[in-house]
Amino acid sequence: MSQGATLAAARPALRRRAGSRTNLTSGSSLGLGIAVTWFSLLVLIPLAALVATAAGGGWDEYIKTLTNEQTLAALKLTVGQSFVVTAINVVIGTTIAWVLVRDQFFGKRILDVIIDIPFALPTIVAGLVLLTLYGKGSPLGLEWANTELSVPLALAFVTLPFVVRTVQPVLEELDADVEEAAASLGAGRVTIFRRLILPSLAPAIAAGAALSFARAIAEYGSLVLLSGNLPFHTEVVSVRVLSFIEGGNTAAAASVATVMLAVALIVIVALDLVQGWVARRG
Amino acid sequence: MKKIKAAVVGLAGVLALTACSASGSSGSADQLSVVGFSVLEAANEPVFADFKATDAGKGVDFQTSYGASGDQSRAVEGGLKADYVHFSLEPDIQRLVDDNLVAPDWNTGPTKGIVTSSVVVFVVRPGNPKHIEGWDDLIKPGVQIITPNPASSGSAKWNILAAWAHITGNGGTEAQAKEFVKKFLGNTIALPSSAREATTAFSGGNGDVLISYENEAIVARQKGEDFDYLVPDDTLKIENPGAVTIDANPKAKDFLDFLLTPAAQEDYAAFGFRPVIDGVTLPQVEGANDPANPFPVPAKLFTIADLFGGWSVANDKFFDDETGIIPALQAETGKTE
Numbered sequence: 001m002s003q004g005a006t007l008a009a010a011r012p013a014l015r016r017r018a019g020s021r022t023n024l025t026s027g028s029s030l031g032l033g034i035a036v037t038w039f040s041l042l043v044l045i046p047l048a049a050l051v052a053t054a055a056g057g058g059w060d061e062y063i064k065t066l067t068n069e070q071t072l073a074a075l076k077l078t079v080g081q082s083f084v085v086t087a088i089n090v091v092i093g094t095t096i097a098w099v100l101v102r103d104q105f106f107g108k109r110i111l112d113v114i115i116d117i118p119f120a121l122p123t124i125v126a127g128l129v130l131l132t133l134y135g136k137g138s139p140l141g142l143e144w145a146n147t148e149l150s151v152p153l154a155l156a157f158v159t160l161p162f163v164v165r166t167v168q169p170v171l172e173e174l175d176a177d178v179e180e181a182a183a184s185l186g187a188g189r190v191t192i193f194r195r196l197i198l199p200s201l202a203p204a205i206a207a208g209a210a211l212s213f214a215r216a217i218a219e220y221g222s223l224v225l226l227s228g229n230l231p232f233h234t235e236v237v238s239v240r241v242l243s244f245i246e247g248g249n250t251a252a253a254a255s256v257a258t259v260m261l262a263v264a265l266i267v268i269v270a271l272d273l274v275q276g277w278v279a280r281r282g
Numbered sequence: 283m284k285k286i287k288a289a290v291v292g293l294a295g296v297l298a299l300t301a302c303s304a305s306g307s308s309g310s311a312d313q314l315s316v317v318g319f320s321v322l323e324a325a326n327e328p329v330f331a332d333f334k335a336t337d338a339g340k341g342v343d344f345q346t347s348y349g350a351s352g353d354q355s356r357a358v359e360g361g362l363k364a365d366y367v368h369f370s371l372e373p374d375i376q377r378l379v380d381d382n383l384v385a386p387d388w389n390t391g392p393t394k395g396i397v398t399s400s401v402v403v404f405v406v407r408p409g410n411p412k413h414i415e416g417w418d419d420l421i422k423p424g425v426q427i428i429t430p431n432p433a434s435s436g437s438a439k440w441n442i443l444a445a446w447a448h449i450t451g452n453g454g455t456e457a458q459a460k461e462f463v464k465k466f467l468g469n470t471i472a473l474p475s476s477a478r479e480a481t482t483a484f485s486g487g488n489g490d491v492l493i494s495y496e497n498e499a500i501v502a503r504q505k506g507e508d509f510d511y512l513v514p515d516d517t518l519k520i521e522n523p524g525a526v527t528i529d530a531n532p533k534a535k536d537f538l539d540f541l542l543t544p545a546a547q548e549d550y551a552a553f554g555f556r557p558v559i560d561g562v563t564l565p566q567v568e569g570a571n572d573p574a575n576p577f578p579v580p581a582k583l584f585t586i587a588d589l590f591g592g593w594s595v596a597n598d599k600f601f602d603d604e605t606g607i608i609p610a611l612q613a614e615t616g617k618t619e
Contacts, residue, residue, distance in 0.1 A: 064604070070613055128482065136487040145488055146472045225483055228472030229431050232616030242475065243433035246352045247603055248377070 047261070054258045057251030065252040066259065070231050071240055075256070077151065078237040079263055082216035085155040089212045090205055093163025100164070101171040115165070118158050123221025126157055131225050146228035151236065154222040159215050163208030170204040199279045206275030210268045217260055313343045314534055317358055318368040319351035319437070319522070320478060321497065322398075325553035329546050338536035350476055352436045358383060358527075365534035368397055368524040370437040372586075372593040375523050388525040397524035397541050398497075398555040401580065402444035405484060405492040405499050405511045412490045416514050417448040420491060421465035428489035430480040431473035432601060432608055437520075438477065439601060441493040442466075442608055444518035446600075447584040451516060460611060467615040484509070495520055500554030500576070503569035511571070516582035518589075521558075551576070 024032060054062065065071060099105075100112055118126065134153060135145040144150050174197065182192050220238035227234035237260055244253035318326065326346065333339035347354065347362065355374035358364045359381050367384070369375055375395070378384040389395030406414050412425060420427055430438035445466045449459035471489055474480040481502055484492040492509075499511040524541060526534045540546055547557040552565050556577050570576035590596040600607050 068603070070609070070616070073616075128486075131483065131486045131488075135483075136489075145483075145486075224475045225479055225486075228483075229434070229475065230470070230473060230616065231612045239431070239434060239475065243431070244603065245356075246434050246436060247601065249603055252603065 050254050050261070051258055053250055054254035057255065061251050062255045065244075065255045070235070071256060073232045074235050074237045074240040075259065077235070078217050078260075081151045081155055082213050085152050085159060085216050086209050086213040088152075088156060089159055089163045090209050093160065093208060093212075094167050094201065094205060097164045097167035097171055101168060115161050119161050123158060123219070124225065127154065127222040127225035130154060130157060130222065134226070145226055146230065146234065148233060150227045151223065151234055154226050155216045155219055158219055158222050159212040162212040162215065163205060166204045166208035166211070167201055170201055174200055199281065202275045202278035206271040210271045213267050213271075214264050217264060312341050312531065312533055313345055314365045314531055314537060315345045315347070315363045316366050316368070317347045317354050317362060317364040319354060319370040320348050320476075321370075321501070321553075322368055323348040324501070325398075325550055325555065328549040328552070329541065332545050332549060333537055333540050336540060338533070339540065342533050342537070350435065364527050365530035366524065366526055366537055368522065370520075370522050371439065372521075372523050373597050374436060375525050376594065378525070378527070383527050383529075384525045385528055389523065391542070393542060393558045395523045395525060396521040396558050397538075398522040398550050399558050400495045400497040400520040400522075400554065400556055401513060401583065402441055402517045402520060403494055403496045403499055403511050403513050405481075405494045405502075405509050407490065408508055408510055410510055410512070414491050415512070417445060417462075417516070420445075421462065421469060425469050425491065426489045427466065427470045427491055427493065428472045428474065428480050428484050429470060429493040430477045431475055433473075433612075434475045435477060437495075438473075438480075439597075440495070440518060440520050443586065443590065443596065443600065444493075444584075447518050447589050448514075448516055451582060451584045451589050460607065463608070464611050464615055467611055481507075496556070496577070497554030500567060500569040513578055513580055515580055516584065517580050519583050519585045521586065522555075 057065075066075075096115070100108065100115075121129075130150075130153060131145055133140060134142050134150070136143055138144075144153055179192050179196060182196055187195070218238060219236070220242070223229075223234075223236055224239065227236065229235050229239050237256060241253045241256050244250070244256065316326065323346070326344075330344050334342060345363075347357070347364075349357075351370035351374050354362075355367070355369055355377050358367060359377055364383075367375065367378065372389075372395075375384055375388065379386050379388065404414055404420075406412065412419070414420065414425070419425065429441045432438040432442045442463065445463050446459045449462045450456065454462075472480070472483055474483050477494065477498055480492060481494065481498060483489070485502075485507055494511070496511070496513065499509075503509070503511075524538060526538050542559055544557075544559070544562045547555075547559055547562045548565055551557055551562065552567060554567065554569065554576070557564075564576060566573045567576035572578075586593060586596060590599075598606070601609070603609060
């Protein structure tokens with residue numbers, strides 16, 4: 001259904017594999033060959049090239065770029081708002097998944113389908129829609145376009161499906177019998193949620209949060225119309241990178257991009273640790 | 283060992299695939315690849331048709347690619363096939379000259395390499411409720427400006443330089459020009475990434491005035507956008523250069539020659555571009571304020587060459603990330619708001 005769901009499902013399998021022996025059959029070595037080739041062509045080589053380009057400018061260029069006040073402001077805004085939006089998604093996304101799995105109500109199937117729309121919509125179209133709804137003369141009375149609020153608004157829109165789609169299948173698989181048994185043994189609702197449900201959901205929530213964060217820090221399309229790209233106010237990193245490229249400063253663009261890569265990596269690893277911790281505590 | 287073999291097989295397969303696609307793209311003898319900035323997409327169609335009707339253009343097939351001027355220029359630098367390129371500003375051609383894809387003497391023709399031209403204009407709400415008549419009205423308190431981002435859109439640089447020219451072209455000092463542009467940026471509520479996005483943002487109801495190009499305003503009105511535009515008394519001339527690449531099909535030169543004839547310039551005029559040569563019979567230009575007299579001559583029309591010493595000077599002086607005047611002014615206004 002979505003890449004989020006498959007990713008969450010693939011994780012436990014990966015972990016099991018890591019513990020097993022590594023003598024591959026001819027079939028699986030072909031699979032590994034294809035996987036490694038494909039992954040290298042699409043991800044590893046481009047990433048290496050990016051880092052090399054950034055390094056080509058030398059440390060001076062790196063420091064000069066990253067101490068530029070406008071770039072720093074864009075970095076802070078992007079990373080900060082991505083955290084905020086990811087936190088919102090963890091709570092709201094889990095709630096939506098819960099409602100979709102556990103509750104019966106009119107229009108549930110439709111809601112279930114509509115959740116994926118932000119995935120499918122070209123982001124520039126999303127920006128246009130948000131602009132008409134939250135721009136001047138907003139029918140909702142919320143004139144957020146070109147203000148600081150436009151950034152979390154656009155990010156929340158494009159990242160909404162991630163947590164929902166990672167948590168939903170796990171929640172569906174969850175055995176209600178265990179909860180009933182816990183309840184019959186006298187556990188309260190909070191205890192059941194904290195000790196039984198949350199630990200099972202933690203890997204899925206973390207996976208969704210990681211996807212959501214990674215998507216948010218790289219977002220461009222939905223923001224360019226809505227945020228107004230005002231330096232120090234609503235200019236995000238991707239716009240800054242575009243400016244560097246337009247100005248012919250590829251090394252600076254690559255420097256900023258590697259910083260964003262590092263941030264994404266740190267956050268994804270951190271989420272993995274938190275997820276493991278929550279799962280163990282349960 | 284098996285692992286390596288599998289990897290090699292996979293890699294070989296991928297290489298075979300790329301080889302196929304590379305060999306499939308060679309064109310016929312008289313196919314011209316035209317790479318241009320977005321606005322030309324519609325404007326070029328009648329030009330192509332008219333060229334094909336000439337002796338030189340018989341049997342010529344056009345393959346086209348349009349997009350943001352800077353992106354298109356970088357694409358050609360990166361290997362996109364082009365016989366003729368047409369960009370919104372000179373630095374995008376200069377990039378190809380530096381890369382030995384365009385001859386250094388590309389700008390020595392009768393129009394100095396310029397193929398289409400326009401002027402910087404103000405687009406306002408119907409009836410001009412804020413009474414914006416000239417540059418000085420833009421910096422009044424409460425006027426909300428939208429202009430494309432000069433950092434991410436090359437063509438947006440025309441607008442900022444036009445604001446600067448309003449001061450220095452009328453005898454003001456650089457310090458006064460800085461003060462003016464600072465106020466201008468202070469009133470700016472959005473810096474969309476491209477001219478087209480800026481028009482979209484303005485159409486969405488945001489802002490009181492959009493700084494744009496005459497041709498962009500005319501075409502938007504042809505498409506039914508409900509807004510007015512006005513040509514300020516003093517403004518900057520926009521000059522879009524075109525050039526033939528070094529390895530181009532010889533027909534590309536014929537095409538460029540054709541573009542500088544009255545017939546082609548008349549086609550472009552219908553899409554709001556001002557002719558770059560004399561002797562063009564102007565058509566009725568729908569969308570212009572006065573379709574019968576679509577291109578009123580402003581009292582003062584500054585050019586990048588006369589007032590700024592050309593793009594090579596202006597680009598570094600105004601738009602360099604580190605030392606440029608505009609990024610510094612943006613930083614100042616951004617932080618004080």
